[in-house]
Amino acid sequence: MGRTYKRVLLKLSGEALMGSLPYGIDPAVVQSFAAEIADVVAKDIQVAIVVGGGNIFRGVKGAAGGMDRATADYIGMIATIMNAMTLQDALEQIEVPTRVQTAISMQEIAEPYIRRRAMRHLERGRVVIFGGGSGNPFFTTDTTAALRAAEIDAEIIFKGTKVDGVYDSDPNTNPNARRFKSLTYSHALTHDIGVMDSTAIALCKDNDIPISVFALSVSGNIRRALMGETIGTFVGGSCDIS
Template identity: 75%
Template sequence: MGKTYQRVLLKLSGEALMGTMSYGIDGTVVQTIAQEIADVVRSGVQIAIVVGGGNIFRGIKGAAAGMDRATADYIGMIATVMNAMTLQDALEQMGVPTRVQTAIAMQEVAEPYIRRRAIRHLEKNRVVIFGAGSGNPFFTTDTTAALRAAEINADVVFKATQVDGVYDCDPKLNPDAKRYQSLTYSHVLAHDLKVMDSTAIALCKDNNIPIMVFDLSRRGNIHRAVVGESIGTIVGDSCEVR
């Protein structure tokens, strides 16, 4: 058993919300994720969330199809707000007070991102969901997660994914792929391991924020991560490569 984290930044991909669907939002999956988050919040842990938009629109794919990259990225940011509002609704139906803050002003549906206000919400045990990425094109929601984690003084970034950690190569293509238990930031960057994009890794390294990568689909994993159980892969300066 490792340390228990008190304030965490949970990074969810948009794809995590669509379950087995090829597009959109699976309400049952959203309810399941919300229930896990609610259970952790009720234990006294402060949770902020950054959610992606790939289940609705991914900017880089739009650019690849011929769109202007900045325009495509802004559309992707708006998709993340749709996911954030969906998750907010699910959490509030479970009695968990939740605020959505967006990096692009949408005052009718969400608060603008204000760092001090976000921290105050967390101190009052409200879940804060950051939508619209960083508000800037050419930056991923992984980078946003690292940025917001640094801004709110989070203890850790949880990267909840569809695999159970970080591998030396794609486990779907190579059955002999090795899963790491722990890694240093430098090893991740030097070997271009697909944890988060390099800008996000560098931000976490510069601010000494550990990253934990684990399988979201296994029930209870968010709680296990919070209490420091050895699940998935942990990335940090004090970690060994193993």
């Protein structure tokens, strides 16, 4: 068992909400994520979440198809709000008080992002889900996660992915790929290792916010990670390959 945290930020990709579906949202997956988050909140750990929108629309792909990049990114931001509302509903179905805050004003369905209000919600035991990315095109939800973590004084970012950590090459194509147990920010930036995008890593480095990368595909891993169990790859300390 590793360190116990008081306030954490969980980064969930939109793709994680698809489960085995080709696109969209798998309700069973969302419900399982919500149940694990509920267990963490019950341990008095404050949880903020940034969710992506790639299961519905990805700005980069839209731009590659000929769409204006800024317009495509805005559509992607709206997709993240759809995911945030879906996750909120799953959490509230199991009586976990949850607030969605958006960087794009949608006052009929969610609160605007206000840092002090978000922190107050967390102090009162509510899960806060940040939708709408950073509100700016050309920035990823990874960068949003780093930004929001710094703003709310989160102790760590937990990033759930398709693989069980960070590797020195793609484990899906290279059977000899080696997994890092831990990794420095500088190593990740210098060697362009796919932890998060470079802007997000630089923000974490500047604000001394560690990143823990773990596999979402393993049942119970959200609970294990957020409760401090050492799994996946830790970014921020010394560099170690398993």
